[in-house]
Every structure is written in C-alpha cells, then in structure tokens.
Amino acid sequence: MTSTTASWESTRSDILRKALSIGVAVAIYGVSFGALGSTTGLSVPQTQALSLLMFTGASQFALVSTIASGGTALTAIAASWLLGTRNAAYSLRMSPVLKVTGARKLLASHLTIDESTAMGLAQDEKLFEGNASRLAFWSTGLSVFVLWNVATFIGAITVKAIGDPKALGLDAAIAAGLFALVWPQIKGRHTLTAAIGGALIALLLTPVLPAGIPVLASAVVAIVIGWSWSKQVDV
Amino acid sequence: MWFTVLAGALGCYALKYVGAAIPESFLENPLVKRIVMLLPVSLLCALVAVQTFAADGSLTIDARVPAVGVASLVLWRKGSFILVVLSAAGTAGLLRHFGLAS
Numbered sequence: 347m348t349s350t351t352a353s354w355e356s357t358r359s360d361i362l363r364k365a366l367s368i369g370v371a372v373a374i375y376g377v378s379f380g381a382l383g384s385t386t387g388l389s390v391p392q393t394q395a396l397s398l399l400m401f402t403g404a405s406q407f408a409l410v411s412t413i414a415s416g417g418t419a420l421t422a423i424a425a426s427w428l429l430g431t432r433n434a435a436y437s438l439r440m441s442p443v444l445k446v447t448g449a450r451k452l453l454a455s456h457l458t459i460d461e462s463t464a465m466g467l468a469q470d471e472k473l474f475e476g477n478a479s480r481l482a483f484w485s486t487g488l489s490v491f492v493l494w495n496v497a498t499f500i501g502a503i504t505v506k507a508i509g510d511p512k513a514l515g516l517d518a519a520i521a522a523g524l525f526a527l528v529w530p531q532i533k534g535r536h537t538l539t540a541a542i543g544g545a546l547i548a549l550l551l552t553p554v555l556p557a558g559i560p561v562l563a564s565a566v567v568a569i570v571i572g573w574s575w576s577k578q579v580d581v
Numbered sequence: 582m583w584f585t586v587l588a589g590a591l592g593c594y595a596l597k598y599v600g601a602a603i604p605e606s607f608l609e610n611p612l613v614k615r616i617v618m619l620l621p622v623s624l625l626c627a628l629v630a631v632q633t634f635a636a637d638g639s640l641t642i643d644a645r646v647p648a649v650g651v652a653s654l655v656l657w658r659k660g661s662f663i664l665v666v667l668s669a670a671g672t673a674g675l676l677r678h679f680g681l682a683s
Contacts, residue, residue, distance in 0.1 A: 364662050371666065392586050399590035402597075409589050419585040423592065430593035432628075435620040437600030442608055446601075455598040464625055515673030518648035521632035522669030525649065526662050528625045536615075537622050544623030545630035552635045560635075564627035565620055572616030 354474055361469070361482045368461050369489030371519055372403070373497035374511045379406055380501020386414035390502045397498035401491060402459050404429040408558065429558040435565060436463040443471060443479050457487025464527035536575050543567035644682035648673035 352360075376397065383393030388410065396406045405426035412422035437458040443466060446454050466483030473479070511517060532541050544564035551560035608614050633649045634640050652669035660668070676682040 367663055367666065371670075388582060388586070392582055395586050396590065399587070400593045402593050405589065405593050409585065413582075413585070419582075419588075422585050423589045426589040427592040427596065430596045432624050433593070433597045434600040435617075435624060437597050438603055438608075439600070439617050439621050441601045441603070442605055444601075451601055452598070455601045456594060458597045458601070460625065460628060463621055467621055513674060513677055515644070515648060515670035515675075515677070517632065518645040518652070518673035519666045519670035521629050521645060522649050522652035522656075523662070523666045524625055524632070525629045525653065526656050526665040528622060528629065529656055531622050537619065540619040540622045541626040544625075544627040548627035548631050549634055549640060552631060553639050557635075557638065561624060561627040561631055564623040568619035568623040569616050572612060572619050575615055 354477075357474065357478055358481060361465075361478065362485055365465065365482065365485035365489040368465065368486055368523060369493040371516060371523065372461065372490050373493035374514065374516050375403065375520075376494040376497025377501035378511055379403070379410070380498040380503075381505050382407070382414070382501075383410050383498070384502040384505055386410055388413070390499075393502040394495070394498055397495045400426065400430075401456060401494070402430050402433060403494070404460075404558065425558070428556075428562070431558075431562055432460075432565075433458050436460075439463070440466055440483060443467075443476060444483060445476075454483075454487075457484070457491060459487070459490065460524065461490050461527075462487035464524055468527040468530050470530075536571055540568050540571050543571070644673040644676040647676065647682070 379397070380393055383396065383406075384390055388396075393410075396409065400406050400409070408425040408429045409422045412425045417425075437455055440454070440458060440463055444454050462483050465486040466479050469478040469482045471479050528541065532538050544567045547564045547567055548560040551563055555563070608617060629649075633645050634642070636643070648669040648671075651672045652665045655665045655668045673682075
C-alpha cells in the first residue's frame with residue numbers, strides 16, 4: 347500500500363501500473379462482449395456504440411443477453427438502466443473528490459464505473475491534496491475505456507473470444523482485484539458493517555431477484571448504518 | 582436495434598451524470614455525507630460477493646471461491662495488487678485446467 351512518505355513519482359507510477367493492469371484484465375471481457383454482441387443480432391457499429399456510449403460492462407452484457415434470450419427492446423433497455431443505477435451512487439461519492447466542472451464533469455461522469463470508482467477511493471483522499479485519488483480515477487477510467495473499446499472491436503469483427511476468460515481465471519481475478527481496492531476503505535466498525543452487510547444482503551437476494559437488483563439492494567445497508575451512526579453521534 | 586442501443590446508453594449516461602450533478606452543498610448534511618461515504622463500500626462488497634458466489638441467479642461454490650480466498654490471504658499478508666489479482670487468476674485457472682472445480 348502507498349504510505350504517506352512515498353514520493354509523488356513512486357505513487358504515480360504505482361497508480362498508473364494498477365490502472366493499466368485493470369484495463370488489461372477487463373479487456374479480455376471486452377473481447378467476449380464484442381463477440382457476444384455481434385452474434386446476437388447487433389451489427390459491429392451497434393456493438394461498438396454500446397462500449398463507446400454506454401460504457402458500463404454490466405449494463406452492456408445485460409442489454410445484449412436480454413436480446414439474445416428473446417427479450418423485447420424495452421426489457422433490454424430497462425435491464426441496462428437497472429445495472430447502471432449503482433453508477434449514480436458512485437458519481438455522487440466521487441464528485442467532492444474529483445472537483446470538476448463543465449466538459450470535464452461530463453467526461454468524468456462517462457468514466458464513472460466500478461473500477462475507476464474503486465481505484466479512486468482506494469487511495470488516501472488526503473494524499474497529495476487529493477491528487478492520488480484523482481489520478482487513480484482518471485487513469486483507471488481512461489485505461490479501461492480505451493482497452494475495453496479496442497477489445498470490443500476485436501471481439502466484434504473476429505466473432506470469437508481470445509481464449510475463455512474463465513479458463514484464465516479472470517472472473518476470479520476481477521472479483522479479487524475489486525476486493526483489493528475496497529480493502530483500504532474498510533477502516534472501523536461502520537465501514538466493516540457496511541461491507542459485510544452489503545455482501546450478505548446481495549447473496550441472500552441473489553436466488554430470488556433478477557441480476558443487478560441484489561447488488562443495488564445492498565445500498566440499503568449503507569443507508570441504515572449511516573442513519574444509526576449519525577444518531578449515535580448526535581446523542 | 583439502434584433505438585435500443587441509444588436509449589440504453591442515454592439512460593446509463595444520465596444515471597452516471599445525475600450523481601455528479603447534485604450540488605455539493607447536498608453532501609454537507611452530515612447524515613447524507615455518512616451515507617454517501619458508505620454507499621460504494623456496500624455496493625462494491627456486494628459486487629465482489631456476487632462475482633464470487635453467484636452464477637445464473639443462484640449461489641454456487643466453484644473455482645472462484647478458493648481463488649478469491651487465496652487472493653484474500655495474499656491481501657492480508659500485504660501482497661501487492663498485481664500479486665492479489667494474479668493469485669486469484671492462477672488459482673481459478675489451475676483448478677479448472679485440472680478439472681478440480683468448474
């Protein structure tokens with residue numbers, strides 16, 4: 347982990363190395379997405395448009411899978427929106443960290459996804475006056491955006507995935523990577539409860555609710571803890 | 582199909598933007614601030630849990646569970662980020678390669 351005594355140069359290269367490796371891991375899924383998209387009735391430009399304009403992997407897979415399973419346009423759109431809802435919480439959380447306005451705000455919003463948010467929050471917010479958090483967010487967002495789109499294109503035109511992401515263990519790698527990024531954010535009773543409670547709620551609801559809702563429902567845990575925590579402080 | 586693609590993308594962008602568009606003064610409320618600070622922790626941990634245990638709408642124990650377990654151990658022993666990720670990929674990849682887990 348980055349200590350406060352580390353120089354900006356070493357902090358910066360550490361962040362950029364992580365950002366690149368996250369981009370590479372996610373890109374293998376981008377190839378799968380491209381291949382899936384162009385084999386389920388979407389043209390190459392349409393598949394690419396999803397990676398360029400929607401740019402939030404879970405929503406993209408949800409939209410394409412809904413179409414593949416014979417769902418209507420409206421259910422496909424709704425599925426993508428549902429999976430994209432957690433990004434609203436991310437951008438709300440990142441806004442005081444990023445401190446951007448105008449065109450940069452529009453761009454930052456577009457780059458707000460699981461990976462960029464987790465990387466941005468994994469850094470100490472006070473480190474280098476917030477520059478470490480900001481660099482982590484932007485570099486991860488851009489790294490994933492570029493590599494995800496290149497990968498989508500490769501998958502869409504070759505119509506086959508380069509290797510099976512699961513055979514390479516990438517599904518586990520992405521889960522572990524995100525966990526490593528959440529880890530430094532868990533410091534103290536409240537964040538620990540938010541972490542464990544959120545995970546348990548999502549797992550309990552997984553067998554009974556459609557994909558996407560269980561993760562979203564974990565927000566309730568954060569709200570309840572935030573609520574009871576503030577009451578304790580008020581007393 | 583273009584309608585589906587563009588309407589989906591527009592909605593997803595709007596969701597990303599809405600959080601950033603909320604004025605910062607809203608976050609000055611201590612209750613709101615605490616909740617907003619905790620939200621990504623709950624959401625991301627929920628995501629990690631689902632990515633580790635969920636498959637096609639049910640809970641399952643496959644190669645991902647030992648893989649994330651090994652990665653957690655590396656994390657606990659203060660291994661680097663790359664080592665955490667590679668240990669998870671390696672564990673899951675090897676277990677599947679030798680047919681020890683799905």
